[in-house]
Ligand SMILES: C=C1C[C@]23C[C@@]1(O)CC[C@H]2[C@@]12CC[C@H](O)[C@@](C)(C(=O)O1)[C@H]2[C@@H]3C(=O)O
Ligand SMILES: O=C(O)CCC(=O)C(=O)O
């Protein structure tokens with residue numbers, strides 16, 4: 001099943017810069033964070049407050065590590081379907097095609113994995129590339145969460161990163177392949193959906209893609225804007241759980257992927273979530289005097305179980321908001 005997204009009249013307007021409320025560097029509408037800059041902690045906080053999304057440059061991760069996993073992923077997605085099916089079904093972890101979750105469809109095939117138990121059905125070179133990539137990106141995620149803590153003035157520095165450092169932390173890796181879709185005509189304002197609009201439920205997501213466009217984010221005013229691909233950078237998303245931990249100060253960004261009519265897009269996304277039993281609630285140190293939690297109490301297990309029954313487009317966090 002192919003899902004068609006018709007761009008609204010507003011989305012067809014040339015993009016006008018209405019406001020640029022935070023200082024710092026941007027690539028178009030996308031905030032930039034240079035990990036080597038002395039201002040990195042402040043840049044990360046500004047980007048997470050404004051949009052919940054930023055492009056990370058000068059991250060220090062070798063292209064060789066990324067390229068090795070990308071080559072393995074390309075080999076995997078080029079296999080005949082019966083060999084890909086041998087990785088098991090995407091629900092809960094394995095190979096999926098077209099179907100995302102229970103209700104959604106997209107122009108996509110993917111491999112969904114638990115980060116700490118790599119699928120034994122995959123080739124040994126693939127497993128080794130996955131294991132090296134995952135441990136490196138997990139460290140990067142923790143470094144970013146520590147920068148956030150620093151920028152927010154939180155102590156101890158690992159107050160957020162420890163959520164991902166537990167043996168039982170819920171960490172996942174997803175490899176998405178969007179084959180070219182000739183009927184996706186972005187110039188005629190009809191686009192086939194690769195991955196429908198959604199927010200990520202976890203704390204943080206770290207995305208890396210090849211140089212094929214398709215990813216879009218929703219700005220605060222509701223406009224969808226493309227994120228120009230850059231294979232040498234990472235793109236970082238605030239997830240729903242981080243929005244809750246900061247009592248709404250950081251925003252969980254809405255994003256989607258539109259299929260490209262001529263080129264394949266290949267993305268790899270690391271999702272950092274807490275242990276299932278962990279309570280997800282605003283950090284007391286971030287609350288002003290008298291400030292109340294915007295959300296009712298829940299554990300990551302409760303949130304994830306509820307989230308996984310919803311459609312991509314649903315406002316999952318809304319189900320936990322206090323009225
Ligand atoms: C429609 C769905 C797919 C998803 C589970 C859900 O019910 C709602 C959240 C979706 C999402 C988005 C981020 C990640 O890609 C993902 C693995 C996740 O944790 O939440 C997917 C889920 C999925 O593909 O199963
Ligand atoms: O593939 C992409 O570029 C983004 C996919 C995504 O948002 C997801 O897997 O949650």
Ligand SMILES: [Fe+2]
Pocket residue numbers: 198199200255
């Ligand atoms: Fe996502």
